[in-house]
Amino acid sequence: MIEAKHVSKWFDGQQVLYDINATFDTGKTNLIIGQSGSGKTVFMKCLIGLMTPEEGEILYDGRKIRNMNTAQRRQIRTEIGMLFQGSALFDNETVLGNVMFPLKMFSPLSHKEQLERAYFCIRRVGLENADNKYPSEISGGMQKRVAIARAIALNPKYLFCDEPNSGLDPKTSILIDELLSDITHEYGMTTVINTHDMNSVLGIGEKIVFINRGHCDWIGDDKSIFRAKSESLNDFVFASKLFQEVKLVLEREAEAAQK
Amino acid sequence: MIISSINTFGKYCRFLTQVFRAPDKWNVFFKSLVAEIYKLGVDSIPLVIIISLFIGAVICIQMTLNIVSPLIPSYSTGLATREILLLEFSSSMMCLILAGKVGSNIASEIGTMRVTEQIDAMDIMGINSANFIVLPKIIGFTLFIPVLCVLSMFFGLLGGWFIAEFTSMLTVETYVYGIQSFFNEWYVWYGIIKTLFFAYIISSVAAFYGYYVKGGSLEVGKASTNAVVASSILILLADVILTKLLLQ
Ligand SMILES: Nc1ncnc2c1ncn2[C@@H]1O[C@H](COP(=O)(O)OP(=O)(O)O)[C@@H](O)[C@H]1O
Ligand SMILES: [Mg+2]
Numbered sequence: 001m002i003e004a005k006h007v008s009k010w011f012d013g014q015q016v017l018y019d020i021n022a023t024f025d026t027g028k029t030n031l032i033i034g035q036s037g038s039g040k041t042v043f044m045k046c047l048i049g050l051m052t053p054e055e056g057e058i059l060y061d062g063r064k065i066r067n068m069n070t071a072q073r074r075q076i077r078t079e080i081g082m083l084f085q086g087s088a089l090f091d092n093e094t095v096l097g098n099v100m101f102p103l104k105m106f107s108p109l110s111h112k113e114q115l116e117r118a119y120f121c122i123r124r125v126g127l128e129n130a131d132n133k134y135p136s137e138i139s140g141g142m143q144k145r146v147a148i149a150r151a152i153a154l155n156p157k158y159l160f161c162d163e164p165n166s167g168l169d170p171k172t173s174i175l176i177d178e179l180l181s182d183i184t185h186e187y188g189m190t191t192v193i194n195t196h197d198m199n200s201v202l203g204i205g206e207k208i209v210f211i212n213r214g215h216c217d218w219i220g221d222d223k224s225i226f227r228a229k230s231e232s233l234n235d236f237v238f239a240s241k242l243f244q245e246v247k248l249v250l251e252r253e254a255e256a257a258q259k
Numbered sequence: 260m261i262i263s264s265i266n267t268f269g270k271y272c273r274f275l276t277q278v279f280r281a282p283d284k285w286n287v288f289f290k291s292l293v294a295e296i297y298k299l300g301v302d303s304i305p306l307v308i309i310i311s312l313f314i315g316a317v318i319c320i321q322m323t324l325n326i327v328s329p330l331i332p333s334y335s336t337g338l339a340t341r342e343i344l345l346l347e348f349s350s351s352m353m354c355l356i357l358a359g360k361v362g363s364n365i366a367s368e369i370g371t372m373r374v375t376e377q378i379d380a381m382d383i384m385g386i387n388s389a390n391f392i393v394l395p396k397i398i399g400f401t402l403f404i405p406v407l408c409v410l411s412m413f414f415g416l417l418g419g420w421f422i423a424e425f426t427s428m429l430t431v432e433t434y435v436y437g438i439q440s441f442f443n444e445w446y447v448w449y450g451i452i453k454t455l456f457f458a459y460i461i462s463s464v465a466a467f468y469g470y471y472v473k474g475g476s477l478e479v480g481k482a483s484t485n486a487v488v489a490s491s492i493l494i495l496l497a498d499v500i501l502t503k504l505l506l507q
Contacts, residue, residue, distance in 0.1 A: 050379055077385030088376035102384050105284060 001026050002158065002190055007046055007056035009039075016042050017053065020216045022209045027188045029181050029204045033195055034211035035236060040194040041085070041162055043211060047192065048080060048160055049073065060158065078106050081151030083161040085194075087143040089135040089150070095122065096131040099149045106154060121149040125179060141172040145179070152183060159184065159191040170199060177204050198243060201225065210236070226250055271467050277389035278397070278463070291395040299361050299396065299462070300403030304410065310356060311349065311411040315418025318343050323428045336429055337437020340419045342446070349411035350450040351498045354457035357407070358490045362465040365396055366486035369469030370479035378470070393466040397459060404458035405451045412450065449505050456501060457494050464490040 002024040009017040016039045024030040032040050045051040047058055049065050058065050060076060068076065089098050099121055103114040122131055125145040130138055135146065144164060151159060164180060165173035181204040184191040195201065201208060205222035210233050218230040225237060226246065238247050282288035322336040369392060372378050381388040416438055423434035468486035472478050 048383060050382060074385040077383060080383060082380065082383045084376040084380060086375055088380040090377055090380075091371075091375075104287060105384065105386055 001061055002047065002192065003057075003059040004043075004047060005057045005059070007043070007053045007058070009042055009046055009051065009053045016214050017046070018214045020056070020211070020214075022216055022219060024190055024192050024209075025207055026190045027185065028206040029184050029191045029193060030207045030209065031193050031195055031201060031205045032209045032211060033201055033205075033236070036196060038211050039214040040196075040211055044160055044162055044192065044194055048082060049077075078154055079157045081154070081156035081159045083144070083147045083151050083159070083164055085162040085166060087135070087140075087147040089143055089146055091135055094132050094134055095127060095138070095146050095149075098135070098146055099153050102150060102153050118149075118153060121153050122146075124152070124183070125149045141168050141176065144168065144176055148176075148179060148183070152187075155187065157189060159189045161191070161193040163194050163196070165195070165197055165200060173197065173199060174203060180204065198237065198240070201237075212236070270471070271464075274389060274467050274470065275463065277387060278393045278466075280387060280390045280394075282390060282394065283386065288395060291391075292399050295395045295399035296403050299364070299400045300407065303357060303360060303407060306356070306360060307353060307407050307411050308414050311344075311353070311414040312418040312421075314348060314352075315340065315344060315415030316422050317418075318348070318415070319419035319422040319434070320428065323422075333429065334433045334437035334440060337419065337423075337434040338440055339437075340434075341416060341438040341442075344412055344415040345446040345450050349408050349415060350453040350457065351494065353408065353411045354404075354454055354461065354494055355491055357458075358461045358465075358494060359487055361400060362461045362487045362490050363483040365462060365465035366469040366483035367479055369393070369466055370472040370482045371476075373470060373472045374475055374479060389470060393463070393470065396466060397462040400462045401455055401458040404454045408451050408454040409447075412447070452505060453498065453501050456497050460493045460497060461490045464493060 004020055004022050007017055007020045008015065020043060032043060034040050042051065046053045049058070052066070060079075063072075063076065065073065065076065090101065093101065096118060099118040100114060103109065103117060107114055107117070109117065119128075119131070122128060125148050127142060127145050127149065130142060130146075135143055138146070148164075151161075159180075161180060165176050168176065177200050180191060180193065183189065193200070193204075202222055205225070208218075208220055208222065208225060209216060210218040210230070212232040218228055218233045220228060225233070227250070228234065228237075238244050319336060319340045322339045326335055326339070369378075372392065378388045378392070381391060419438070420431065420434060423429050423431045465483070465486040468482045468489070469479075472482045
């Protein structure tokens with residue numbers, strides 16, 4: 001479980017995160033949702049320690065990252081996998097090289113075992129035929145898969161994904177979401193996913209943290225999101241035509257139930 | 260202006276304390292060291308050869324044309340060509356040119372890694388990204404620069420020899436006699452020592468500018484221009500100081 005307690009963050013005197021409290025559960029896909037520019041990426045970077053919040057604490061299963069020394073921080077980083085918004089694959093390495101990278105740097109396994117593990121991860125994300133391609137030679141969806149394979153290579157306890165399906169078509173998005181959800185349940189990871197995509201919210205939103213302009217306005221799950229009282233959340237959820245229809249249906253249902 | 264320079268210098272020093280650490284994995288370090296020597300050093304050989312050949316030839320022509328006093332012996336053409344090459348061209352001028360090629364290459368490569376979050380990805384894995392990316396570049400380029408310097412000296416002199424051989428401006432004998440007379444071996448060492456400092460300046464300054472890029476591809480371009488300008492100025496400054504120290 002990851003806990004964020006009273007997290008606030010400023011950039012050059014400009015506050016972007018306001019006193020955020022949230023917990024992210026083990027073995028679940030935890031979603032952070034919100035509009036573009038609401039502070040999701042900054043919040044996630046605070047969670048993983050790429051940025052330090054000016055106020056507040058982050059705890060990994062009770063371990064405060066602020067108090068850690070360098071060795072402890074490195075230890076915890078080997079327990080973290082991260083999927084960046086733009087995949088962040090190493091351009092000068094092949095698919096296999098990218099997945100091997102964390103293994104080469106940190107794994108105590110022999111070279112042969114490392115290769116086995118890398119191929120296992122590559123097969124797990126369904127890329128067995130692309131292992132010798134370079135990132136520039138494969139599609140965006142495949143790049144995301146490589147990034148997932150790289151992120152899970154060291155069997156992390158915590159997996160972070162920043163907009164895993166930005167720039168992907170709806171069908172590929174769903175496949176990536178399902179992959180993330182399957183992996184999370186298979187290995188009992190604590191997965192935190194940033195997204196502004198309502199399809200993901202409904203598909204894999206086991207726990208949802210809604211961020212609006214740096215404030216955490218609502219916490220819940222995919223079942224309760226349509227019945228939430230938060231105005232800003234409703235603005236976000238029912239922004240598209242499709243979900244306005246859903247809203248009408250829901251309202252009619254509610255009326256019927258009252259009668 | 261002054262305060263911001265001091266700030267930048269402080270940041271640069273802090274950056275260096277991250278860079279100069281023992282690598283996490285020595286075998287990975289040596290692999291990337293070899294790759295960097297190849298990419299930054301060996302790949303620069305053609306450029307160095309071409310430029311040195313032509314500049315050597317031009318210096319030789321200029322010297323012949325301009326030294327027309329009967330009081331000056333004819334072999335001084337070769338002598339002057341050699342001194343210019345050994346003392347300034349093959350070290351300082353060559354490094355200014357390499358600042359353009361190698362410096363912009365390093366800055367844009369690292370800058371791209373920064374804006375595409377590849378550096379963040381390394382940090383998240385718990386890798387000291389500055390050390391991992393930059394140290395092989397600095398060490399690789401600094402190790403290889405003497406080779407480039409000596410090549411430049413050799414091909415510069417060869418360029419002059421072509422003028423002697425294929426034109427009627429001077430004879431090969433006087434040229435060869437000229438480049439051998441009053442030879443001071445220390446000048447070669449002086450050139451090599453200077454290039455070691457310059458190579459360090461080019462690679463570390465360019466890496467610094469690339470590493471702290473913020474924004475997108477536009478900023479990467481700006482950073483690589485700034486890196487070339489800054490390292491060129493520092494090279495000139497270091498040239499004055501080193502010359503005073505080494506030749507006095
Ligand atoms: N490194 C930074 N320096 C200054 N401001 C930043 C930085 N990173 C993000 N911001 C600001 O923080 C706000 C939230 O950004 P971000 O977390 O990227 O939003 P998103 O929810 O789309 O991921 C934005 O207004 C952005 O301008
Ligand atoms: Mg974002």
